[in-house]
Amino acid sequence: MRKTIVTAVAAFALGGISTGVILAQAQPAGPPPDGPGGRFHRPGMMGGPGGGPGMGGPGMGRWGDEMREHHAHRMAMLRNFALIYRAEDRKLTPPDVQKIAEAFLLWNGNHTWKVLNVKPDGDVIGFDFGAADGAVIASYTMDPKNGHLQRRG
16 A cells, blocks of 8 residues: 555656646747836736736726726826926925815815914924814824824824
């Protein structure tokens, strides 16, 4: 019985090795991935030819369509604002931070909250979002050099 098992395992391994050698020689290497599509665009990526499940291709269904739509929207936004240069040091002042916070509220459709208590707080500029009656809802700080936002306590 033991010899039968060892012989079967050896035959299976030899068959697998032989199949691998035959397939490796029968399948020539294709063109390099840096071909006409560029470095990261190979067939099947982002819904290109040859795509399938997991690659954004035809087999993705509704989620793949949403992913392609989101990508197209982001690319359109990049084109729309391509003339605006982002400076290393933005040199934001408290009035600038107030405008940015108010614009954020408006961009998201919030017409009832207010930006309150905008003032320097060490190396950052602090501000609060509040209700119309002046009650503080949330507190944030913004770095005047890079514009990074952080929520306080």
